[in-house]
Amino acid sequence: MTENLKEKFIIEKNDKVGRYTVASEDLKPGQLIFEELPFAYGPKSDTYCMCLGCSAHVDCTNLCSKCSWPVCSTECENLPVHKDNECQVFANANVKFQSVNDPSEICLQYECITPLRVLLATEKDPERWKTEVQIMEHHNEERKKRPIWQFNQTNVVDYLRGPCKLERFSEDLIHTVCGILEINAFESRTPSGSMLRCLYPKLAIMSHNCVSNVHHAIDCAGKFDSKDFRVFVRSATDVKKGEELYSSYTYSLWPTIVRREYLRESKFFDCTCPRCSDKTELGTHMGTLKCQKCDNGVIMSTNPLDNTCEWKCTHCEFKTNGVAVRKVFAAIQADIDGVEGLFGAEGIEAREALFRKYRSVVHPKNAYMTILRSSLVQLYGNSEGYTVDDLPDLLLERKIELANLLMEVLDKIEPGFSRIRGITLYELHAPILILARHQYQSDLINKEALEKQMKEALHTLGKAAEILKNEPLSTPEGQIGQLAQMAHQQLTENFDLMVENA
Numbered sequence: 001m002t003e004n005l006k007e008k009f010i011i012e013k014n015d016k017v018g019r020y021t022v023a024s025e026d027l028k029p030g031q032l033i034f035e036e037l038p039f040a041y042g043p044k045s046d047t048y049c050m051c052l053g054c055s056a057h058v059d060c061t062n063l064c065s066k067c068s069w070p071v072c073s074t075e076c077e078n079l080p081v082h083k084d085n086e087c088q089v090f091a092n093a094n095v096k097f098q099s100v101n102d103p104s105e106i107c108l109q110y111e112c113i114t115p116l117r118v119l120l121a122t123e124k125d126p127e128r129w130k131t132e133v134q135i136m137e138h139h140n141e142e143r144k145k146r147p148i149w150q151f152n153q154t155n156v157v158d159y160l161r162g163p164c165k166l167e168r169f170s171e172d173l174i175h176t177v178c179g180i181l182e183i184n185a186f187e188s189r190t191p192s193g194s195m196l197r198c199l200y201p202k203l204a205i206m207s208h209n210c211v212s213n214v215h216h217a218i219d220c221a222g223k224f225d226s227k228d229f230r231v232f233v234r235s236a237t238d239v240k241k242g243e244e245l246y247s248s249y250t251y252s253l254w255p256t257i258v259r260r261e262y263l264r265e266s267k268f269f270d271c272t273c274p275r276c277s278d279k280t281e282l283g284t285h286m287g288t289l290k291c292q293k294c295d296n297g298v299i300m301s302t303n304p305l306d307n308t309c310e311w312k313c314t315h316c317e318f319k320t321n322g323v324a325v326r327k328v329f330a331a332i333q334a335d336i337d338g339v340e341g342l343f344g345a346e347g348i349e350a351r352e353a354l355f356r357k358y359r360s361v362v363h364p365k366n367a368y369m370t371i372l373r374s375s376l377v378q379l380y381g382n383s384e385g386y387t388v389d390d391l392p393d394l395l396l397e398r399k400i401e402l403a404n405l406l407m408e409v410l411d412k413i414e415p416g417f418s419r420i421r422g423i424t425l426y427e428l429h430a431p432i433l434i435l436a437r438h439q440y441q442s443d444l445i446n447k448e449a450l451e452k453q454m455k456e457a458l459h460t461l462g463k464a465a466e467i468l469k470n471e472p473l474s475t476p477e478g479q480i481g482q483l484a485q486m487a488h489q490q491l492t493e494n495f496d497l498m499v500e501n502a
């Protein structure tokens with residue numbers, strides 16, 4: 001291992017979280033802490049039908065010539081991830097894929113695939129299994145009391161030990177592997193857009209914090225061999241030697257009540273991090289609602305670490321409770337889910353309509369307004385009829401306003417080198433630049449003000465390029481990072497000329 005690749009963390013342990021990691025030296029934002037290959041990867045639970053080679057969506061008409069499970073092509077059936085794993089098991093046991101009516105719906109036959117790949121990896125790499133994976137958290141005792149246990153018994157344990165003839169793996173071991181995946185696996189996106197789960201034993205040691213100081217990026221080169229899906233783990237912010245390293249297991253734009261519910265249900269712990277403990281979520285007000293009974297009040301939790309506690313207005317006597325607030329958030333989330341598949345003009349209009357609908361219900365920086373802002377920032381400037389050159393000044397100003405408000409929240413909950421900050425900064429630079437030019441051409445600002453605004457755009461673009469430069473080129477963010485770097489270089493070289501010719 002070269003000095004550059006020396007891992008920059010150590011593992012410690014306590015009664016509250018089990019194993020956790022701390023920085024073994026001072027870290028700068030964006031600094032590589034370690035990189036790692038997955039022990040195994042494969043389809044997520046509750047997945048639709050996908051190629052067992054490249055993971056692309058399939059219609060299930062093409063089947064592997066050896067095992068008769070769905071693949072795209074002969075090339076895909078020979079990809080190591082399939083050929084060296086389940087293909088041999090299914091072919092030997094003569095377990096065929098049962099045809100399905102709608103391949104885009106959840107297909108339970110895929111539940112066994114990733115646990116099976118982990119089980120086979122225990123035999124291919126027993127040393128890594130013993131030293132890194134077997135010791136991972138599985139929460140079997142708590143999972144035993146949940147419906148997931150019986151679900152796994154039927155769809156994974158009984159299926160593998162029965163029809164697949166894999167009695168050599170005990171029931172206990174298979175349940176433990178299912179638990180290890182449920183508690184520890186990370187999501188990854190393939191080049192075709194499919195979501196997979198990957199098991200990274202070192203990355204998974206990091207404890208959760210709702211404001212993480214570590215950032216990871218998975219490089220899926222599309223080879224689907226044992227060298228693919230390498231993860232690069234970097235510090236997001238300045239981290240001092242001895243400070244704990246945290247990743248985030250939840251979606252950072254959710255409000256506290258929703259994040260804590262998710263962590264309790266799926267990771268079996270109650271988060272007590274500084275963001276969860278603060279009624280205002282570090283001043284962002286992501287969980288705050290507007291009072292419907294008075295003009296100036298806002299409604300906040302009286303104890304954010306108790307999801308069922310009272311919520312009170314800051315100005316009048318109005319009170320409600322966490323259960324009622326949770327229902328309001330579920331209704332807003334359902335509305336947002338309903339427009340998720342809409343893009344272009346239709347997507348913009350649908351989201352702006354939700355923005356207007358909920359403006360009087362929640363605080364301006366509430367999580368759901370922030371989620372809508374993050375989609376709108378992307379759609380304005382990147383949709384048909386709404387490209388950045390098409391946007392009238394009013395909509396350029398709207399894009400800038402949305403991005404600035406989003407950045408105010410992200411600075412608190414996703415500080416430093418985070419993908420969403422990099423992308424938002426990238427989206428912000430072009431409207432600043434174009435608007436400045438329009439305003440100068442309309443005599444609304446003088447040359448000095450033009451130059452100032454262009455410098456701001458250049459600075460914003462430079463920051464975006466700096467944050468996104470570490471993203472793998474196999475990802476959309478990596479490609480935007482490359483564009484940002486090139487645009488930043490061009491703008492720097494031609495700055496004076498552009499001011500002159502504006």
Ligand SMILES: C[S@@+](CC[C@H](N)C(=O)[O-])C[C@H]1O[C@@H](n2cnc3c(N)ncnc32)[C@H](O)[C@@H]1O
Nearest residue numbers: 017018019136137183184204205207208267269
């Ligand atoms: C992905 S594992 C992390 C590694 C684990 N601590 C170990 O020893 O293998 C996730 C589990 O760690 C514990 N954990 C992680 N972050 C925590 C936190 N902020 N508070 C309490 N428990 C936490 C929980 O038991 C959780 O289910």
